[in-house]
């Protein structure tokens with residue numbers, strides 16, 4: 001048995017006319033997030049944390065940004081793929097922890113729904129999913145409201161030798 005951890009980080013910029021989807025929740029906001037996918041920066045950081053813990057290549061390897069067939073893909077489906085890859089490796093995901101850095105929108109009112117979505121995609125329970133949010137105290141690109149950053153960690157147990 002092996003215990004492994006992973007870390008993931010992602011950034012998406014704000015853009016007019018896009019949705020602001022975080023943890024699979026379409027959060028009402030004046031601008032949305034730009035991306036080839038649904039641009040769910042939180043799910044992308046979590047996906048990379050899981051892939052890292054599995055010793056696999058990163059999200060862009062499995063979901064190339066130049067692949068037209070995945071344009072607009074739901075990042076919850078990306079998490080489902082990560083769960084499948086974990087299953088194939090005999091890995092049991094234990095928990096995910098994460099942090100969003102954004103001046104706006106307010107994340108707190110949506111936390112429960114976000115945790116439920118992510119837990120559902122990964123076949124975990126909401127208590128296994130940590131999500132924190134903080135502003136960047138007006139500093140840097142996040143502080144200027146140009147985008148959102150997310151970071152995530154995870155822990156898993158690999159049962160196969």
Ligand SMILES: Nc1ccn([C@@H]2O[C@H](COP(=O)(O)O)[C@@H](O)[C@H]2O)c(=O)n1
Pocket residue numbers: 101102103104105106107108109133134135136137
């Ligand atoms: N986008 C955000 C940012 C923050 N929160 C919540 O507000 C608390 C205080 O944030 P500070 O950056 O001022 O320390 C933070 O702990 C979160 O609970 C939020 O919901 N959405």
Ligand SMILES: C[C@@]1(CO)OP(=O)(O)OP(=O)(O)OC[C@H]1O
Pocket residue numbers: 010011034035036037038039040044059060061063064065066070078
């Ligand atoms: C899933 C992908 C697919 O294009 O999503 P993007 O919206 O391009 O987001 P990014 O975090 O820049 O890179 C991950 C990509 O693989």
